[in-house]
Amino acid sequence: MLKDWLIRNLPNRETLRGNLVLRPVAHLLQQRELWVFNRRSVTAAVFVGLFSAFLPVPSQMLVAAIIAVIVRINLPVAVGLVWITNPITIAPMFYFAFRLGAWLMNLDVADLNLELSLTWLLNNWAIIGTPLLLGSLICAWVAGISGYVIAHFIWRNRVIAKWRRRKRRRAFREKPE
Numbered sequence: 001m002l003k004d005w006l007i008r009n010l011p012n013r014e015t016l017r018g019n020l021v022l023r024p025v026a027h028l029l030q031q032r033e034l035w036v037f038n039r040r041s042v043t044a045a046v047f048v049g050l051f052s053a054f055l056p057v058p059s060q061m062l063v064a065a066i067i068a069v070i071v072r073i074n075l076p077v078a079v080g081l082v083w084i085t086n087p088i089t090i091a092p093m094f095y096f097a098f099r100l101g102a103w104l105m106n107l108d109v110a111d112l113n114l115e116l117s118l119t120w121l122l123n124n125w126a127i128i129g130t131p132l133l134l135g136s137l138i139c140a141w142v143a144g145i146s147g148y149v150i151a152h153f154i155w156r157n158r159v160i161a162k163w164r165r166r167k168r169r170r171a172f173r174e175k176p177e
Helices: 002-009 013-017 023-029 039-053 060-071 075-084 090-104 118-123 125-174
Strands: none
Touching: 039 060, 039 075, 039 125, 060 075, 090 125, 118 125
16 A cells, blocks of 8 residues: 555656756666665665665755665655655754764763754854764664664565465365355
């Protein structure tokens, strides 16, 4: 059901081929492997998408897309999962990553007067950059691995359930009367 919904609602190769911005890389986006919905492709794309979402860099979608093209995994899933970092969630996610990195580095951040502004961020980047990067990489790794395991588990259980239904139907049809 989710697979069918994703296939209906995500852009396809033809849609991206017609996009003027993507025309220089359209030949890369035509690879069949980037559009396949199988367990290997989707679970790896979940890892890449969630990992990229926690990277404290601009253009996280571009990072996810480049990795997806290089590794040849499902492009729409990898790029779509990056959107867990949106204007509402990005501040708490990166604040948590910063606090985690500071805690791991044993840095005292109590005297840092945090402000939610780009000016403050740029002025204090030397202080917060390393803990933010460390915390973000750890959060990215944990989110990616967790997503991969959960996606693999869900996919596997759905396949097993289909096998069991098929087996029951076959047994019902072959049942002597």
